[in-house]
Amino acid sequence: MDRNFVDFRLAPDDLRAIRFxxxxxxxxxxxxxxxQRPDGHPMQWGWLRGVRGRLPRDAFDLFADVIGIDGYFPDFLTSTPAWDTTPDREAARLxxxxxxxxxxxxxKMVLRSSGARQRRIRDLIDEPERTRERIADAGQLLWRAALEPVWPQLxxxxxxxxxxxxxxxxAEGIAGMVGALHTSVSWSGDAVRVQLRRFSDTIDCRGSGLVLVPSVFGGQGCTVLTEQGVQPTLFYPAQGVTERWARDPVAVADALGALVGETRARxxxxxHAARTTSQVAADAxxxxxxxxxxxxxxxxxxxxAATRDGARVLxxxxxxxxxxIGGAG
Structure with a gap:
């Protein structure tokens, strides 16, 4: 059986080349x-029970056409992962x-579709400015209905x-961390190597670096962004995802409260954001x-952790x- 690899090549020993x-x-x-395929995602059934029945149908149908059910989907939907990315910034970028x-x-999606869906995607290409607006509007509607209620847990x-x-x-260095991301990921000399089903490439990340992005909904495998002009990115399955991950935040706080006490749990x-003692006191x-x-x-x-910022302690x-926190959630 053919084995396909994407190699993200990095400058030797350059810790700054890899970020999350x-x-x-x-x-x-x-x-x-x-x-679209709920039976194949048992870890999401808890979330599915809460989201069914409240999705905007037209927005969902548009996204279903644009992203399909597996494999590649448009890079412009996910091409700017960063540590400080927020849903609002992502929506504005789109x-x-x-x-x-x-x-x-x-x-590229035309080549991966057929029939009526392919015709609808061709229509989207004919009016790119209107398509951008439609996709952005649909994304916001779907976010509010499906993911905004569980974003704190996610x-x-x-x-x-x-x-x-x-x-x-x-504790173990870059190679140890990379090798533990997923069974399909390894450190190979000066590269992060990812085994994929249908795609092979070698990407020179020197000067741009590589972004590693954990995912809850991305399934059990890895995906990559490799197109020229797009930040090289590797998406991998996050740890700690169980069928109970979508629990209400109050339930998470209760679980932590039983361990460390209600006030300290709160x-x-x-x-998650740095605050002064006065801000912590006011919030609690x-x-x-x-x-x-x-x-x-x-x-x-x-x-x-406490760090000093001038006269303040954060x-x-x-x-x-x-x-x-992630384990309790």
Whole structure:
């Protein structure tokens, strides 16, 4: 059997060439594929029970045409993963995608479709500006209906995965971290090598680097972005995804509360962004002295880190705290 590999070539020993990001657009596209083939995604059944019946039909049909049910889908939908990517930024970016990129990517989808669906995609190519607006509008509608209610849980899992990978780099180096991403991924000399079903290529990432992006909805395999002009990207399955991942945030806080106490759980859950002691106290409805006491316990436990910013001390979850939150979620 033929074996296909994509090699992302990097400068030797260049730690800065590999970085992590998240992609709301990638999660949305794969969530729409899950909805088209729910039987093949048992880990998403908890989420599916909550989302069925509230999807905007026209928006879903448009996305189903554009992304299909498996394999390649347009790069412009997922081409800017970064650590600080947010759903709002992703939505705004989609409205500014160059029209030539939309035409180029949709032409590839024409080759991967047939019949009525192929004709509908050709119609989209004929009016790229209107198509960009339609896809952006549909994406926002689908996001609000399908993923916005569970984005806090999704984001916790994604960031917890990244935190664990970052710790593995410190303990085992780049090669050890890369080799643990997925069974199809390995470190090969000066390259990150990914085994794929239908595609082979060699990408020179020197000067651009490689972005590694965990995914909850992306299934059990890896996908890549390799087109010229697009940031080289490897999407891989996130750790810690179970059929219960879409639990309500209150249930997550309750589970953590049983472990570390209700107040400290509340502080830990909201510590994804750096805050002063006063801000933590205000958000949790506590006296500053009480908040300081709980922060000290979380800091001594390695779950929260304190850093000085001028006269201020800022508190934020550590990788261990991220992993704990992700596991509870």
């Amino acid at each position: 990001g998240i992609s709301p657009g990638h999660e949305l596209c794969h969530a729409m594929r899950v909805l 409205r500014e995608v160059p029209l030539e990129q939309i035409r180029f990517d949709l032409h 984001e916790r899992i994604l960031r917890a995965d990244i935190a664990v990978r970052a710790r593995r780099i410190a 502080i830990l859950v909201t510590a 409805g506590l006296a500053i002295s009480t908040a300081s006491h709980h922060l000290a316990i979380l800091r001594d436990s390695g779950l929260i 508190h934020e979850r550590t990788p261990l705290g991220e992993a704990l």
